[in-house]
Amino acid sequence: MDYKQELKTFFGENCLWEEPMSRHTTYRTGGPAEVYVYPKTREDWSFVLKLARSFNIPLHIIGFGSNILVGRRGIDGIVCSTKHMNGLHMDGEHIKAEAGTALDKVCEMACQSGLAGMEKLSGIPGSIGGAVYMNAGAFGQETFDCLEYFDAIDWEGRPVTFLKEEMKYAYRHVEGIENYIILSASFKLQKTSFAPLVETRNTILHKRLEKQPLEYPSAGSVFKRPANDYASRLIDDTGLRGLSVGGAKVSEKHAGFIINFNHATPEDIKTLIDQVRQKVKEKHGVELELEQILWGEFNDSNH
Numbered sequence: 001m002d003y004k005q006e007l008k009t010f011f012g013e014n015c016l017w018e019e020p021m022s023r024h025t026t027y028r029t030g031g032p033a034e035v036y037v038y039p040k041t042r043e044d045w046s047f048v049l050k051l052a053r054s055f056n057i058p059l060h061i062i063g064f065g066s067n068i069l070v071g072r073r074g075i076d077g078i079v080c081s082t083k084h085m086n087g088l089h090m091d092g093e094h095i096k097a098e099a100g101t102a103l104d105k106v107c108e109m110a111c112q113s114g115l116a117g118m119e120k121l122s123g124i125p126g127s128i129g130g131a132v133y134m135n136a137g138a139f140g141q142e143t144f145d146c147l148e149y150f151d152a153i154d155w156e157g158r159p160v161t162f163l164k165e166e167m168k169y170a171y172r173h174v175e176g177i178e179n180y181i182i183l184s185a186s187f188k189l190q191k192t193s194f195a196p197l198v199e200t201r202n203t204i205l206h207k208r209l210e211k212q213p214l215e216y217p218s219a220g221s222v223f224k225r226p227a228n229d230y231a232s233r234l235i236d237d238t239g240l241r242g243l244s245v246g247g248a249k250v251s252e253k254h255a256g257f258i259i260n261f262n263h264a265t266p267e268d269i270k271t272l273i274d275q276v277r278q279k280v281k282e283k284h285g286v287e288l289e290l291e292q293i294l295w296g297e298f299n300d301s302n303h
């Protein structure tokens with residue numbers, strides 16, 4: 001049996017072949033994953049990791065695909081989605097959530113329970129696993145601020161628990177995190193009254209709706225914030241608001257976002273990213289660093 005057939009036999013309907021990644025990324029574009037599976041239990045993970053190792057197959061982990069751009073030719077090997085891992089448990093000031101739980105669902109639960117510490121993360125459209133991996137954040141709050149520990153496995157399937165104190169993390173960066181698959185995360189919050197938290201959450205959700213082009217597919221801010229500045233300010237000041245390549249455009253509403261406004265191909269988006277980077281460098285001498293993650297192949301278009 002080849003590895004695809006073995007996965008099909010094990011995962012049944014939770015194994016898809018040649019699955020378009022446009023269905024699983026918020027950019028709504030990208031070629032197929034050779035195999036797309038939904039592991040749920042430790043046994044599922046052991047099986048898929050062992051198989052990938054023995055057949056020497058590349059393996060990717062995806063949460064909600066809200067920070068990933070996949071190339072037109074897609075992804076060789078296996079993509080594992082955490083979407084079926086969505087357990088959520090609250091105990092006093094602690095909330096523990098499995099990797100595929102929506103971060104926003106946890107934020108909502110925390111706010112409504114009068115638990116402070118993650119209300120400003122409201123509206124980030126990622127999973128708990130993706131939020132820990134990226135140290136996602138907004139409005140001066142980051143995932144690691146309230147993280148207590150996370151449970152993971154390494155690529156051999158060995159379980160490990162990391163306390164926040166053991167990790168080196170910074171703005172949208174967690175050192176060494178790529179060596180692990182995050183299974184769940186536990187957050188320690190502070191008990192307070194719920195009304196101001198719910199108000200903060202609602203204000204933030206409203207701001208996002210007002211300031212971000214949520215009516216179009218995108219993957220949020222394309223670039224990391226450069227030191228002492230904002231990528232969107234630099235892009236705007238370079239006159240790039242509204243610049244387009246094919247079906248991709250620098251959002252007129254928020255210049256830090258690239259939107260898929262009309263059936264953009266991954267190459268449209270990547271070419272636009274490269275153009276923005278180059279023009280900002282020419283005008284401001286600032287090298288914008290990509291926040292979004294590229295999977296698969298792209299032609300380098302440095303013009």
Ligand SMILES: Cc1cc2nc3c(=O)[nH]c(=O)nc-3n(C[C@H](O)[C@H](O)[C@H](O)COP(=O)(O)OP(=O)(O)OC[C@H]3O[C@@H](n4cnc5c(N)ncnc54)[C@H](O)[C@@H]3O)c2cc1C
Nearest residue numbers: 063064065066067126127129130131133136137138182220
């Ligand atoms: C409209 C919009 C607004 C956004 N606003 C913000 C914002 O305010 N702040 C912010 O920080 N981000 C923002 N983002 C970006 C994105 O939502 C975050 O980066 C989010 O944390 C990504 O989570 P995800 O589950 O979608 O991860 P994915 O995009 O699926 O994956 C991102 C990376 O994490 C890895 N990963 C995911 N899950 C796991 C796991 N369980 N184990 C190991 N690795 C894993 C993937 O392999 C990949 O490398 C926004 C995106 C959109 C579309």
